[in-house]
Amino acid sequence: MSTALPPGLPAPAQEPVAKPYWDGTRAGKLVIQRCKGCGAHQWGPEWVCHRCHSFDLGWEEVAPRGRIWSWQRPHHPVHPALNGHGPYTIVLVELPEAGNVRMVGNLICEPTAPVEIGAEVEAVFEPHDDAEPPYTLVQWRVKG
Amino acid sequence: MSERTLRGKVAIAGIGETAYYKHGQSPDAEFKLALQAIIAACRDAGIDPKEVDGFASYGNDRSEAVRLAAALGIKELRFSNMHWGGGGGGVAASVANAAAAVHSGMANCVIAFRSLAQGQFARYGRGAAVAAAVGDDAFLFPYGLMSPAQRFAMKITRFMTEHGIRHEALRSIAMASYHHAQNNPRAVMYGRPLTQEKYDASRWIVEPFHRLFDCCQENDGAGAVIVVPADRAKDLPHKPTYLLGTAQGGHHRSAAPVHNAPDYGSAHFPTVARNMWAMAKLGPHDVDVVQAYENFTGGVLLSLVEHGFVDPTTANEFLVLENLLAPTGRMPMNTSGGNLAECYMHGLEMVNEAVRQLRGTANNQVPDAEVVAVLGGPMVTPVSSLVLGTEATL
Numbered sequence A: 001m002s003t004a005l006p007p008g009l010p011a012p013a014q015e016p017v018a019k020p021y022w023d024g025t026r027a028g029k030l031v032i033q034r035c036k037g038c039g040a041h042q043w044g045p046e047w048v049c050h051r052c053h054s055f056d057l058g059w060e061e062v063a064p065r066g067r068i069w070s071w072q073r074p075h076h077p078v079h080p081a082l083n084g085h086g087p088y089t090i091v092l093v094e095l096p097e098a099g100n101v102r103m104v105g106n107l108i109c110e111p112t113a114p115v116e117i118g119a120e121v122e123a124v125f126e127p128h129d130d131a132e133p134p135y136t137l138v139q140w141r142v143k144g
Numbered sequence B: 001m002s003e004r005t006l007r008g009k010v011a012i013a014g015i016g017e018t019a020y021y022k023h024g025q026s027p028d029a030e031f032k033l034a035l036q037a038i039i040a041a042c043r044d045a046g047i048d049p050k051e052v053d054g055f056a057s058y059g060n061d062r063s064e065a066v067r068l069a070a071a072l073g074i075k076e077l078r079f080s081n082m083h084w085g086g087g088g089g090g091v092a093a094s095v096a097n098a099a100a101a102v103h104s105g106m107a108n109c110v111i112a113f114r115s116l117a118q119g120q121f122a123r124y125g126r127g128a129a130v131a132a133a134v135g136d137d138a139f140l141f142p143y144g145l146m147s148p149a150q151r152f153a154m155k156i157t158r159f160m161t162e163h164g165i166r167h168e169a170l171r172s173i174a175m176a177s178y179h180h181a182q183n184n185p186r187a188v189m190y191g192r193p194l195t196q197e198k199y200d201a202s203r204w205i206v207e208p209f210h211r212l213f214d215c216c217q218e219n220d221g222a223g224a225v226i227v228v229p230a231d232r233a234k235d236l237p238h239k240p241t242y243l244l245g246t247a248q249g250g251h252h253r254s255a256a257p258v259h260n261a262p263d264y265g266s267a268h269f270p271t272v273a274r275n276m277w278a279m280a281k282l283g284p285h286d287v288d289v290v291q292a293y294e295n296f297t298g299g300v301l302l303s304l305v306e307h308g309f310v311d312p313t314t315a316n317e318f319l320v321l322e323n324l325l326a327p328t329g330r331m332p333m334n335t336s337g338g339n340l341a342e343c344y345m346h347g348l349e350m351v352n353e354a355v356r357q358l359r360g361t362a363n364n365q366v367p368d369a370e371v372v373a374v375l376g377g378p379m380v381t382p383v384s385s386l387v388l389g390t391e392a393t394l
């Protein structure tokens, strides 16, 4: 399958604090932190629960859907891999079914497509199987 | 218990800066620029640089206090301080930290400064060349979100969309800075005016609210101020400029990872502005001139709103060019040209301009200015702001 952006951008370093998330995306699942002490969802990954200070943070699969909280469409290439590529769309997606945490990804759309705050979107898992180590990004598309 | 405050306790006795250059064009090394600005501030204050006993900076300034102290032959270093956070979020905090050191007796004469030579070192506008992104960046870089403009763009989109504020409001902010720079020979954009047509025709950096002229330049140079106890300032050559109020920090979880700050469409000033006004015993209506740090014009809007200068419901009507110009606008702003058009000295140039306005020596002087607010770099966290005033405001 094609990717939202051209190859050559930095890969995510799949650090220990975030490993269950990256393992989840490889399996096509959206898995985020959920505190075993108070039940709060938390994103991005952190070592402590910001609400109750428990270090016992579990991980839970959440519904791979949300709504657009905000967006941007960069034109200026910020990395050599983007030279000559043209505009692309980044969205901040709120997950109402997971404590309203927010995630950043690309919106899969034409570079001139209107983007609407509040629009419902669903996750698209984008594997990078040839990377070493392989990883999967979470992209978004407007629900049809 | 006596009131814990810095109001009226310290003064800025001297200001200094180097020539300002386009990025990469300084003939001098960054450290030399820092020295030049510091010596200029001392000369302005009539103080021997060897009497300086402290340094405060921000934005991970590379000109370290101990190296400065050695180079300047300073007899005794009593205070060295680096404020966390990138960019200009800490510009007012550096002055505040210098002030706290002076008022507490830890030091007597402290320099707050910023030095930048981006030809010698890396620029900000492009992402770092890394193979694998770590920390928050792991969830941002692979999606092509790497530069400061991009880091802040979605805050601005959210706020502007929510409140129906038009891009024209941001254009006025950009044009005010350029307008003032045309009367300021120090300004990098001196002789390069910005018209409405030129702004509207400029290329997109990031849709929907960052055209080229909404974004700050990157520059080389250095700026410095010298902070002393209020009593001492009275005996020095210039009319003292007193610190009336200052605050730094961020509101609830403003640095929550991966764009999860609960109050997202924010410059992160709500608590900082409240605390600053409380210390100053003043409010936005008392201010004669505003210096509002522009990293991006959208951030200026958020900053003005959170400090109470602009009501989002009337922002479209209020943020028109004539309201922002010295000497007669309702809210003269960025009167030296600011980061956009004087120099991107991470806001230190705005502290210097605030002092000039209060001395009555600014290029675009606002008549009888008594109170000037300096709003530090918005949308980063921690942020910081300060209010300065003349003796009449004490």
Ligand SMILES: [Zn+2]
Pocket: A035, A036, A037, A038, A039, A040, A049, A050, A051, A052, A053, A054
């Ligand atoms: Zn908890």
